[in-house]
Amino acid sequence: MLELRPNCEWCDRDLPPDSPHAMICSYECTYCEDCVRDVLHDVCPTCGGNLVRRPIRPLEEWRPGSGLGRRHHPPSTQRRHSRWSAEEVAALSQRLHAVAPANR
Template sequence: MLKMKPSCECCDKDLPAEQSGARVCSFECTFCEDCTTTVFADTCPNCGGELVARPTRSVDKLINNPASTQRVHNPAGCTKV
């Protein structure tokens, strides 16, 4: 099951699990759409993998399967590729 991290690792924007707009790589590094396209050119700055749309999780499923609350924020790793 995906961790569903709550924020962009670059700009720290909130990324609610029940809403679209998050991008992830195969290691679940998580970024917002804006950082993915304007800063990273759809490539994960951590592993070099492809950043793709993270699926959403319905609110009723979040009750028993909550998203992560652990924020990962690494502004030092936010450089254009």
């Protein structure tokens, strides 16, 4: 189950569960599309993988036990921040941005 983290881990922009601007890596590191494009260059600073648009969890309970309601699978409220410095992010992005994600 995706955590649906509430913020960009780089710039701290709010990314509510229905945000079309949230991007995640395979470990669920979460960033806004602006930071992915302009700062990270599609390289996750934690794992080196690429980032893809985070799916939007339906609000409604279309099937029993599903949906975004509090009774089922609410989004996370824990804000996270990248542990990497701007220099570390730039170095990793520089090294990996031209390498296809499948070859990283």
